Amino acid sequence: MRIVITGALGQLGTAMQAALAGADLILIDVPDWDITDPRQVSRMADLKPEVVIHCAAMTDVDGCARNPDLAYRINTFGTQNVALACQRAGAAMVHISTNEVFDGTATEPYREFDSRRAINPYGASKLAAERVATRLLTKLYVVRISWLFARGRPNFVSKMVDLADKHGQLRVVTDEVANPTYAPDLAAAVARLIQTEHYGVYHLVNEGYCSRYEFAVEIMKQSGREHVPVLPITSDQLQRPSTPPPFAPLRNTFGAALGITLRPWQEALADYFSE
Numbered sequence: 001m002r003i004v005i006t007g008a009l010g011q012l013g014t015a016m017q018a019a020l021a022g023a024d025l026i027l028i029d030v031p032d033w034d035i036t037d038p039r040q041v042s043r044m045a046d047l048k049p050e051v052v053i054h055c056a057a058m059t060d061v062d063g064c065a066r067n068p069d070l071a072y073r074i075n076t077f078g079t080q081n082v083a084l085a086c087q088r089a090g091a092a093m094v095h096i097s098t099n100e101v102f103d104g105t106a107t108e109p110y111r112e113f114d115s116r117r118a119i120n121p122y123g124a125s126k127l128a129a130e131r132v133a134t135r136l137l138t139k140l141y142v143v144r145i146s147w148l149f150a151r152g153r154p155n156f157v158s159k160m161v162d163l164a165d166k167h168g169q170l171r172v173v174t175d176e177v178a179n180p181t182y183a184p185d186l187a188a189a190v191a192r193l194i195q196t197e198h199y200g201v202y203h204l205v206n207e208g209y210c211s212r213y214e215f216a217v218e219i220m221k222q223s224g225r226e227h228v229p230v231l232p233i234t235s236d237q238l239q240r241p242s243t244p245p246p247f248a249p250l251r252n253t254f255g256a257a258l259g260i261t262l263r264p265w266q267e268a269l270a271d272y273f274s275e
């Protein structure tokens, strides 16, 4: 199968390359391929992919809050360009989206068809991207994920470890809740999903959810830093440009119906540290 991966050098893109080893892969990333340039992206159709896994995005949520125009340019217009190339090639598209399309006022994890309402520019640009891709394509998988971590690029796990070693203690918020998701587990799930041709919306996250604080405590425990104090704080004690949805874990019901589930996040974290 000929598969294009956009954002191929990012956390998920790198994991997708490993999960799809053996497939005919075409890797796309800046600077050679900029998804905000319609002419560059339309060349993708000439490569005649059967599937495009669209991982490229502006993922710095605070950067998106500081520069919403750039967030929409990369996350929404870029996705529109990729979707148009898929349309021209007749390719299926996997659009990687986020739990931040939800407002976080729920009391139970969000299901695939719960109402979306983004509360920050990153989430809004990704929600607009879901809408534009859905309008343009029928062969579309929208895969929502949250709190991605993997070896290789800075992520919440590596940042907690670095901050613990630098400061000897951590202050972490208790009022942001979601699902830690290990990129290699997600990539394996996406590799299975694209075989099904069951186009639709999916929540592919590791099982279970926690607050950032609980995640940090588990990171300290599993990395042999139990002695590092982790102090619980609330987000009003933090100055940051973006406002994350407070309670936005995702519930995987449609993937599970196809037999595609991910293991508990604590087990995945153990693999991260044993790598």
Ligand SMILES: NC(=O)c1ccc[n+]([C@@H]2O[C@H](COP(=O)([O-])OP(=O)(O)OC[C@H]3O[C@@H](n4cnc5c(N)ncnc54)[C@H](OP(=O)(O)O)[C@@H]3O)[C@@H](O)[C@H]2O)c1
Binding pocket: 006, 007, 008, 009, 010, 011, 012, 013, 028, 029, 030, 033, 034, 035, 036, 054, 055, 056, 057, 058, 059, 074, 078, 096, 097, 098, 099, 126, 145, 146, 147, 148, 149, 153
């Ligand atoms: N990370 C998370 O916790 C998280 C949570 C929910 C959803 N997601 C979604 O999951 C997907 C993958 O995330 P990730 O963590 O793997 O992201 P990542 O590590 O930041 O990788 C994104 C890749 O896209 C590239 N890129 C940025 N702008 C581009 C452009 N204009 N044209 C082409 N490529 C461009 C980036 O290059 P540079 O590094 O040079 O910018 C990077 O290689 C994204 O759609 C993201 O919105 C991520």
